[in-house]
Amino acid sequence: MRKPIIAGNWKMFKKLSEAVQFVDEVKGQVPAASKVDAVICAPFLFLPTLVEATKGTDLKIGAQNMHFELEGAFTGEVSPSQLADVDVQYVVLGHSERREYFNETDEAVNKKAHAAFENGLTPIICCGETLEEREAGQTVSKVSTQVTEALKGLSKEQVIQSVIAYEPIWAIGTGKTATAEEANETCGEIRSAISEAFGADVADQVRIQYGGSVKPGNIAELLSMEHIDGALVGGASLEPASYLQLLEAGANG
Numbered sequence: 001m002r003k004p005i006i007a008g009n010w011k012m013f014k015k016l017s018e019a020v021q022f023v024d025e026v027k028g029q030v031p032a033a034s035k036v037d038a039v040i041c042a043p044f045l046f047l048p049t050l051v052e053a054t055k056g057t058d059l060k061i062g063a064q065n066m067h068f069e070l071e072g073a074f075t076g077e078v079s080p081s082q083l084a085d086v087d088v089q090y091v092v093l094g095h096s097e098r099r100e101y102f103n104e105t106d107e108a109v110n111k112k113a114h115a116a117f118e119n120g121l122t123p124i125i126c127c128g129e130t131l132e133e134r135e136a137g138q139t140v141s142k143v144s145t146q147v148t149e150a151l152k153g154l155s156k157e158q159v160i161q162s163v164i165a166y167e168p169i170w171a172i173g174t175g176k177t178a179t180a181e182e183a184n185e186t187c188g189e190i191r192s193a194i195s196e197a198f199g200a201d202v203a204d205q206v207r208i209q210y211g212g213s214v215k216p217g218n219i220a221e222l223l224s225m226e227h228i229d230g231a232l233v234g235g236a237s238l239e240p241a242s243y244l245q246l247l248e249a250g251a252n253g
C-alpha cells in the first residue's frame with residue numbers, strides 16, 4: 001500500500017508574510033502523517049522561516065529546485081547541503097518549467113537526484129510530454145526516458161524513496177486535466193519503465209503523483225486510480241481551504 005503524497009508547488013507566488021499566514025492557518029488542520037504526506041514547496045527565500053513555523057507538525061517543507069554541487073562559484077544558486085542545513089525535507093527536480101526556461105537536462109536532474117539523497121532530501125522528480133509529443137504518440141518514450149535517466153545509478157532503496165510526478169505539460173495551469181484514465185495509463189507506463197530498470201518489487205513501492213490542473217473537484221477521481229499515488233499541485237495549493245481539501249482527499253484516498 002503506497003501512502004498518498006500531496007505536494008503544493010507555489011512556484012514564484014506569495015510574499016513571505018502571506019506564506020507564513022498560510023502555514024499558520026493550515027498546520028493544525030493537516031491530516032495525520034500516517035494517512036497522507038503533506039508538503040509545500042516554496043520559494044527559497046521562505047524556506048527557513050516555513051521550516052521553523054511548521055516544526056513538530058505534519059506539514060513538511062520542500063524546495064522547488066537546487067544545484068547538484070555542495071558549494072562553489074555558482075552565482076544565484078542554492079546547494080543541497082544548504083537546503084539540508086535548514087531542515088528542508090523535499091526538493092522538486094526537473095519541473096517542466098525548469099526544463100523549458102532554464103535548460104535543465106535529464107543529466108542535470110540525475111546529478112541532482114544523487115545529490116538530494118546524499119544530503120537526506122527526498123526528490124520529487126518531474127516528467128511530462130508536450131502536446132505535440134502526445135499527438136505524435138511519443139508520450140511513453142518521453143516520460144520513460146526522463147524517469148529512467150533521472151534515476152540512473154541510484155540504489156533500489158533510493159528509487160523506492162523517490163517520488164515521481166507525471167505532469168503533462170499541456171495540462172499545467174491551463175485548466176485542462178488529463179482524464180483520470182489517461183493519467184493512470186501514463187503513470188502505469190512509468191511504473192513499467194521503473195520495473196524494467198530496477199525490478200517489479202521496487203516499482204510497486206514508488207509513489208507516482210499526477211500534476212496539471214489538479215483541484216479539489218477532480219483529485220478524488222485521480223487518486224482512485226491504480227497507479228496515481230498523489231498530486232503535485234500549483235494553483236490550487238495557494239489557498240489554505242483548497243489545499244486542505246486536497247489533503248483530505250489524499251487522506252481518504
Ligand SMILES: O=C[C@H](O)COP(=O)(O)O
Pocket residue numbers: 009095167171172173174175211212213214232233234235236
Ligand atoms: O507543479 C505543479 C504543476 O506545474 C501543476 O500546476 P497547476 O496545478 O497550476 O496546473
